[in-house]
Amino acid sequence: MTSPSSDLILERMMALHPKIIDLTLDRMFRLLEALGNPQNDLPPVIHVAGTNGKGSTQAMIRAGLEAAGKTVHAYTSPHLARFHERIRLAGTLIDEDALTAVLDECYAANKGGNITYFEITTAAALLAFARTPADYTLLEVGLGGRLDATNVMDKTALSIITPVSIDHQQFLGDTLPEIAGEKAGIIKPGVPCVVGPQEEAGMDVIEAVAARQAAPLLAYGQQWHVGIEAGRLVYQDETGLLDLSLPNLPGAHQVMNAGAALAALRHLGVDDMACEAAVTQAEWPARMQRLKTGPLVDLAGTAELWLDGGHNPAAGIALASVLAERPARPTFLICGMLNTKDITGYLRPLADHATALYAVSIPGEKATLPAAETAAAARAVGLRAQQAENIAAALSAIVTECPEARVLICGSLYLAGAILRENG
Numbered sequence: 001m002t003s004p005s006s007d008l009i010l011e012r013m014m015a016l017h018p019k020i021i022d023l024t025l026d027r028m029f030r031l032l033e034a035l036g037n038p039q040n041d042l043p044p045v046i047h048v049a050g051t052n053g054k055g056s057t058q059a060m061i062r063a064g065l066e067a068a069g070k071t072v073h074a075y076t077s078p079h080l081a082r083f084h085e086r087i088r089l090a091g092t093l094i095d096e097d098a099l100t101a102v103l104d105e106c107y108a109a110n111k112g113g114n115i116t117y118f119e120i121t122t123a124a125a126l127l128a129f130a131r132t133p134a135d136y137t138l139l140e141v142g143l144g145g146r147l148d149a150t151n152v153m154d155k156t157a158l159s160i161i162t163p164v165s166i167d168h169q170q171f172l173g174d175t176l177p178e179i180a181g182e183k184a185g186i187i188k189p190g191v192p193c194v195v196g197p198q199e200e201a202g203m204d205v206i207e208a209v210a211a212r213q214a215a216p217l218l219a220y221g222q223q224w225h226v227g228i229e230a231g232r233l234v235y236q237d238e239t240g241l242l243d244l245s246l247p248n249l250p251g252a253h254q255v256m257n258a259g260a261a262l263a264a265l266r267h268l269g270v271d272d273m274a275c276e277a278a279v280t281q282a283e284w285p286a287r288m289q290r291l292k293t294g295p296l297v298d299l300a301g302t303a304e305l306w307l308d309g310g311h312n313p314a315a316g317i318a319l320a321s322v323l324a325e326r327p328a329r330p331t332f333l334i335c336g337m338l339n340t341k342d343i344t345g346y347l348r349p350l351a352d353h354a355t356a357l358y359a360v361s362i363p364g365e366k367a368t369l370p371a372a373e374t375a376a377a378a379r380a381v382g383l384r385a386q387q388a389e390n391i392a393a394a395l396s397a398i399v400t401e402c403p404e405a406r407v408l409i410c411g412s413l414y415l416a417g418a419i420l421r422e423n424g
Helices: 006-013 026-034 054-067 096-111 116-132 175-186 198-210 251-269 274-282 295-300 313-325 343-353 371-380 391-401 413-422
Strands: 045-049 072-075 087-089 136-140 157-159 193-195 217-218 223-227 233-236 240-244 304-308 329-333 358-359 386-387 407-411
Touching: 006 096, 006 116, 006 251, 026 096, 026 116, 026 343, 054 136, 054 274, 072 116, 072 371, 087 233, 087 358, 096 116, 096 407, 116 217, 157 175, 157 251, 175 198, 193 198, 193 251, 223 251, 233 251, 240 274, 251 274, 251 313, 295 304, 295 391, 295 413, 304 413, 313 343, 313 407, 329 343, 329 391, 343 371, 358 371, 358 391, 371 386, 391 407, 391 413, 407 413
Parallel strands: 045 136, 045 157, 072 136, 157 193, 193 217, 304 407, 329 358, 329 407, 358 386
Antiparallel strands: 072 087, 223 233, 233 240
């Protein structure tokens, strides 16, 4: 009898709890206890929370540590094309046999109990990490921080909080201080915390939590500074100045993400060469990613094809900044979003940088915002907009109108994942 594939086990796991998101740690600790508490046997953990920039910052830290000769586990979510992307064991994506084994073990240990998909799959990642030697473990929170399924260690090596903004209000609170308080829940007693740029109301909360935990802060604008000077990234902290290449991940916001990554790496004691690698060798798909091969690229012809998974107002501002830096070229958006997101807040900063928008529904996603609503929201912020049946239809219409267009597919990581699968 053949073993079930990881896809089949993951499908079973989806049925274990009626809610996709249900923030509490009780179920997680119950399962971890049944598994022998693997969270206590992890290589030193670097825990990353925040609203935007978590993945990019984590990718830069990983690139820097690996350039320094360290082996690194990494956990991130959601995945784009395949679940395996979430779990990187000592530098390599988990293979099918190893993934199937830990998923099956977690499913059996759970004994049919209530648990969310994210919780049980996070437990599987922790189990895999605990059994594989490495120098560091990078954990990105799924949602919030205080009650996130990754927040199960008594002690970490370092906490990182990237910029906090309004998102996921239905789970984290309606105000920036409430959301910042949830993100700051990853701060551990006495453990240093790197803090990226924050609005004052959020920073006040983070500082208060850190004070209660006696956790030293390494904060942007205080203990470290970063910026662009003469086409170079310049970083400075109390140990000195770094003059580095600009990040290979595009956008001014990536300079700030690089600053947080560099602050973390300097705290961990890596050398300048590893810091250079952090900003020049990091890879993070669907963050203003240029698609260069595949059937969609063939369909685009002479048009540029880009992909970005940002999905909240802060991401819209960052994306608008990236577009403003690009050479002048007619820019068309193909946009699909979830119905839980602030589409008006996301699209408003993009309106001045786009010629038109084609709205699509995200294929296979129950929580997609209907294309008609996306198109209506785009028109409300001043964009010429219409619906398209799918990505290929939108792309065909754009290149017919403007063969030399810049085409940006955007609005959701779930849409980005569908594109990466479709484009091969």
